[in-house]
Amino acid sequence: xxxxxxxxxxxxxxxxxxxxxxxxxxxxxxxxxxxxxxxxxxxxxxxxxxxxxxxxxxxxxxxxxxxxxxxxxxxxxxxxxxxxxxxxxxx
Amino acid sequence: xxxxxxxxxxxxxxxxxxxxxxxxxxxxxxxxxxxxxxxxxxxxxxxxxxxxxxxxxxxxxxxxxxxxxxxxxxxxxxxxxxxxxxxxxxxxxx
Numbered sequence: 001x002x003x004x005x006x007x008x009x010x011x012x013x014x015x016x017x018x019x020x021x022x023x024x025x026x027x028x029x030x031x032x033x034x035x036x037x038x039x040x041x042x043x044x045x046x047x048x049x050x051x052x053x054x055x056x057x058x059x060x061x062x063x064x065x066x067x068x069x070x071x072x073x074x075x076x077x078x079x080x081x082x083x084x085x086x087x088x089x090x091x
Numbered sequence: 092x093x094x095x096x097x098x099x100x101x102x103x104x105x106x107x108x109x110x111x112x113x114x115x116x117x118x119x120x121x122x123x124x125x126x127x128x129x130x131x132x133x134x135x136x137x138x139x140x141x142x143x144x145x146x147x148x149x150x151x152x153x154x155x156x157x158x159x160x161x162x163x164x165x166x167x168x169x170x171x172x173x174x175x176x177x178x179x180x181x182x183x184x185x
Contacts, residue, residue, distance in 0.1 A: 036184065036185050038184070040098075080178070082141060082143060083140065085140040086140075086141065088140075
């Protein structure tokens with residue numbers, strides 16, 4: 001009797017897991033129509049940094065791995081030229 | 092010949108109308124070596140996100156050009172010798 005009820009319990013979480021996986025939706029790529037990520041395009045790069053000036057992870061922004069590399073390189077170039085902050089804890 | 096893009100940050104205390112002629116004199120290095128300057132874009136004064144050489148502002152200029160690698164290297168070297176140049180950056184856009 002006890003073993004049986006255990007089995008039914010095991011099935012339930014499996015179902016909810018599948019539901020959770022279905023719920024996880026891929027984000028729309030925010031870089032549609034941008035083929036070269038320019039370090040001078042601050043308005044675009046601002047979307048990929050947090051309030052504190054940190055680079056947002058691709059998990060949050062939903063860009064591809066290749067794009068994330070280009071973005072981070074561009075942000076670092078922009079930082080070197082004083083266009084973006086290294087950190088802005090004052091805010 | 093390769094395409095290069097050079098960004099220069101100049102001292103904000105410079106007269107803004109002297110910036111273009113003085114940059115032109117530097118760009119002779121490119122022209123004399125057989126390269127060509129496609130565009131000289133002076134952004135003007137801009138607030139920087141942090142201080143460089145105790146200055147919170149800078150005059151930004153962006154230059155697009157085609158030239159040999161040696162010529163841009165020499166141009167970058169000579170710009171950095173100038174005290175009024177806060178920072179430079181050379182990139183090769185895709």
